[in-house]
Amino acid sequence: MTSLLSLRGIGMSYGAVTALRDVNLDIAAGEVVALCGDNGAGKSSLVKILAGAQAPTAGTIMLDDTNERFRDPQDALRKGIATIYQDLAVAPRLSIWQNVFLGSELTRPPFGLLDKRRMAEMSRGFLARLAVDIADMETPVERLSGGQRQAVAICRALRWDARIIIMDEPTAALGVKETAQVLDLIRRLHAEKHTVILVSHAMQDVVAVADRVVILRGGRKVEDRPVAGLTAGDLAAMIMQRAA
Amino acid sequence: MIRRTLARYGTALAGVALFAFFALGSPVFLTPDNIALILKETAFLGILAIGFTLALVTAEIDLSIAEVASLAAVVTGALVHGGTNPWIAVGAGLVVGTLCGAANGVAVTVLNVPSLIATLGVAAIAKGFSFMLTQGVAFVGRWPASFTNLARGTLLGVPNLIWWLAGVGFAAWLLVKWTRLGAHLVATGEADEAARLAGIRTRSMKRLALTLAGACAGLTAVLLASSLSSAAPAMANDHFLYAIAAVLLGMSMFEPGRPNIPGTLFAAFTLKVLGNGLVLLGAEYYWQDIVLGTIILVSVALSATGTGKAPFVKKLNFRR
């Protein structure tokens, strides 16, 4: 099997604290992989490494079987990895299209002025792909529901044609209905053959959308298996298990 | 719908009503000379306030604009007075303003001093230098026409000052609303962290905005000196509160809750109408300050409670 993303011997230490040790992970194109683990297990540390927000203190990252090193989040984004952070993803008072194209606005010749119409149209297109129905692309994001906001953040990843979309706790702050909506978004991404890495504490979400689950404990990978056949209860038990 | 329109244009309409009120109340108010006078006065205020607006777009507050303008005016005045080529004097004034703005930018983004404090510091330094250069007196004289024409001349029958205001206003509006750079300035002010994660260099944006505020102060200074044929320390101080009031009042119109260029310009004009009208109607001078202070309080109250708190208001709570 050729993998889109491979991690070999990834380690991360913050001074005396070791957050990750010798993590190996292969992710194939089009997979939805859930990253689980108890508090402090190292999930966020791993996400930050993949997002280009920090460099690992050990190990290598390979994209399409070539070694990669991300200088910063922009670099990772350009190489096709988009990360959606839980609350810092959007500018609340800016419009939908402004958020989708945040930092990567489109311009139009001859004067190089902003092409607002095209950005609004494209945003509408991205939302349609996610089956999210919002009439006015000028709507400030703060007036959207939590689920719609996640959709806007995902649209930014689509705008970059990201191959790998990492979502850090996308449903943590959401109600039942909105959670269902976000899970639906993930299914759509799956259907479009995007690769998704989902960090979640909600086992029922993992069971609902993930192909595979990776469990970290104390910075080590302790499980890596297909989700099929597992229940939320099984997963919770795996995470809680003490001695490895 | 009506509510939305009122939120957008309510205070602007109040400005129009004020204009009508003075037009009816004073026979002099609507004369072309008086209107031209108001517009020229608006030019100094407007350009200074545009600088403040740009800084506020990135959620930084520049309290140094008036002192910086005074210093730039004094430098320009000293050079013109000493017989230097007026163009060099003008360039020097602009450079001084820009450098002071850059100093604010460095203090805020490199030294991490909150802009409220940093710009007060730069203001004090600028003030000190103004007095040092002039030794407390003013430069006054018969300065070359090529210099005084900058502000006093006309082009196509329209006073140059109005052209300056229109030019700077248009450029600032274009920058903020229609360029990528402007979008990044806005994003920086609206959501610092989200903008940074999206790859926007937020510190550079803040530095740029504060530098532009200084440049606007420099231009205001040159025009003031040119218009008055004189330069003295503290000469721009009268414009300080007016400029802040213009920006804050401007935030209550067109794009409620956001610093915006059309709002600033319209509010600057309204404030000058108010000042002019009060004088024409024979109100004592101190009423201007009382009204001005009230406008500042009410405007900020509006942006603190209106649709979505403006980021700078949150910041003023010092919960950084």
Ligand SMILES: Nc1ncnc2c1ncn2[C@@H]1O[C@H](COP(=O)(O)OP(=O)(O)OP(=O)(O)O)[C@@H](O)[C@H]1O
């Ligand atoms: N910047 C940092 N400096 C020092 N230690 C850190 C830093 N970031 C994380 N750690 C430590 O690394 C370990 C792993 O943290 P991490 O945030 O990756 O866990 P997590 O699985 O995301 O946990 P949670 O479920 O609570 O978000 C923890 O012991 C944490 O205290």
Ligand SMILES: [Mg+2]
């Ligand atoms: Mg975490």
